[in-house]
Amino acid sequence: xxxxxxxxxxxxxxxxxxxxxxxxxxxxxxxxxxxxxxxxxxxxxxxxxxxxxxxxxxxxxxxxxxxxxxxxxxxxxxxxxxxxxxxxxxxxxxxxxxxxxxxxxxxxxxxxxxxxxxxxxxxxxxxxxxxxxxxxxxxxxxxxxxxxxxxxxxxxxxxxxxxxxxxxxxxxxxxxxxxxxxxxxxxxxxxxxxxxxxxxxxxxxxxxxxxxxxxxxxxxxxxxxxxxxxxxxxxxxxxxxxxxxxxxxxxxxxxxxxxxxxxxxxxxxxxxxxxxxxxxxxxxxxxxxxxxxxxxxxxxxxxxxxxxxxxxxxxxxxxxxxxxxxxxxxxxxxxxxxxxxxxxxx
Numbered sequence: 049x050x051x052x053x054x055x056x057x058x059x060x061x062x063x064x065x066x067x068x069x070x071x072x073x074x075x076x077x078x079x080x081x082x083x084x085x086x087x088x089x090x091x092x093x094x095x096x097x098x099x100x101x102x103x104x105x106x107x108x109x110x111x112x113x114x115x116x117x118x119x120x121x122x123x124x125x126x127x128x129x130x131x132x133x134x135x136x137x138x139x140x141x142x143x144x145x146x147x148x149x150x151x152x153x154x155x156x157x158x159x160x161x162x163x164x165x166x167x168x169x170x171x172x173x174x175x176x177x178x179x180x181x182x183x184x185x186x187x188x189x190x191x192x193x194x195x196x197x198x199x200x201x202x203x204x205x206x207x208x209x210x211x212x213x214x215x216x217x218x219x220x221x222x223x224x225x226x227x228x229x230x231x232x233x234x235x236x237x238x239x240x241x242x243x244x245x246x247x248x249x250x251x252x253x254x255x256x257x258x259x260x261x262x263x264x265x266x267x268x269x270x271x272x273x274x275x276x277x278x279x280x281x282x283x284x285x286x287x288x289x290x291x292x293x294x295x296x297x298x299x300x301x302x303x304x305x306x307x308x309x310x311x312x313x314x315x316x317x318x319x320x321x322x323x324x325x326x327x328x329x330x331x332x333x334x335x336x337x338x339x340x341x342x343x344x345x346x347x348x349x350x351x352x353x354x355x356x357x358x359x360x361x362x363x364x365x366x367x368x369x370x371x372x373x374x375x376x377x378x379x380x381x382x383x384x385x386x387x388x389x390x391x392x393x394x
Contacts, residue, residue, distance in 0.1 A: 072252075082115045085359060101357055102158040107349045110342050113262065116337045119178070120261045120271045124332040127182050128274050130172045138283050138321065142314045149307050153186040158307065159294035166196060166287040171283075173275045183275040187256030192254035192275035196288040205250035206292065209238050218296035226298050228305035239289055243281040251284065252276055269331055279320025286313045298339045 144161035148154070173193040174185045182189035193322040194202050207217060213234055216222045226234075241247055261271040275284075290310050296304060 059357075066381045074301060085354075101352070103353050103356070107346060107353065109265070110346050113264065114339055114342055114346065115126040116261065117263055117335050117342070120263065120335050121332065121339070123177055123182060123259075124271060124335065126175065128325065128328055128332065130175055130182060131273070131321060131328065133172050134169055134280065134283065135318065135325065136221055137165045137168040138314055138318050141283075141287060142311065142318065145173050145307055145311045145314060149304070155294050155303055155307070159291055162287045162291035162294065166284070166291055169193070169280075169284055169287060172196060180245070183216075183254060183280075185258050185271055185272065185274040185276070187253060187255050188232060188259070190253045192252055193251070193284065194251055196251075196292070201250040202288065203292075205247065206242070206289070209242065209247075209352050218293055218298060218312065221298065222297045223297040223302075226302040228301045231298070231305040232300040232309060234308070235289075238286065242277055246393075248276065248281060251281075260334075263335050264342060269334055270330065271335070273324065273328060277320070277324055278326055279317045282313050282317035282320065286317070304384050 101252040139163055143354040144158050148158040171191050174191045175182050181190065181192055184190055194200050196202050196206075211217050214222070214226065214230075243251070253273050256274055256276050258270040258274050259266050262268050263271075288304060291307055298306075
């Protein structure tokens with residue numbers, strides 16, 4: 049006959065170890081119930097863990113592109129709105145120029161229209177979104193267009209160019225004698241190079257290169273518009289020159305030549321702006337289509353991950369409830385065991 053040594057200490061320790069295991073299982077079950085995925089991927093999947101890691105990595109990358117495309121779409125949408133405002137201002141300016149050229153409107157009204165167009169243009173081009181200037185190209189932290197005001201680089205450059213060409217400034221008495229041919233020559237040889245050549249640097253701080261964004265894993269697109277676009281340049285400098293010279297001392301012959309030249313330039317600029325707006329719309333649609341395709345990929349990845357790592361939420365919740373009940377019972381038994389004493393039986 050053999051007897052086995054039994055003590056309350058041994059039983060208590062056994063219950064304590066069992067309780068620790070149950071608490072560890074409860075932590076894992078609660079995590080699975082909350083997340084809907086297995087708590088330990090490596091333990092459950094074994095050799096397929098590498099596949100799970102790859103799927104989750106690719107899913108995060110696709111989610112990042114979707115978020116990035118959202119920002120790109122917002123920038124393109126704001127750019128489209130800006131281009132529409134510029135186009136509307138240019139159309140209004142053209143109407144005023146046309147009326148002035150035909151004698152139906154005074155030069156004073158045309159000068160005010162030019163000033164208003166320039167103010168609208170400067171305001172729109174210097175618009176920022178999320179701390180970045182929309183029309184600055186890659187120089188997103190710098191205002192793209194300088195104000196055309198006394199002391200500004202653009203105004204100083206224009207005044208210097210006018211004086212160098214004619215030998216006097218636009219408010220001098222000699223400006224009254226400028227002929228139509230002389231004004232036309234000034235527009236051709238001096239003003240046009242200011243917005244087609246290096247002279248544009250005194251007006252703009254933007255880069256010709258726009259922002260390039262990745263819209264899918266293997267597709268990129270230019271997602272911004274630069275203030276250096278030809279159409280924008282033409283509207284900007286034409287409005288500035290008309291606003292400045294129609295408010296100066298030049299004679300009627302020079303004013304007529306200036307207005308006539310501005311009509312043709314703005315007409316071309318409006319056409320250029322229309323093409324730019326259309327191109328921006330095409331890019332915006334590409335981004336939208338790319339996002340839709342990526343979301344389909346994300347959905348497929350998520351389904352596969354759920355099939356691989358997912359757990360039944362109802363089963364996980366039931367396990368949590370059962371483990372909590374078992375732990376509570378273990379605490380109750382442990383408390384009863386701790387109350388056992390030989391003294392109670394003596």
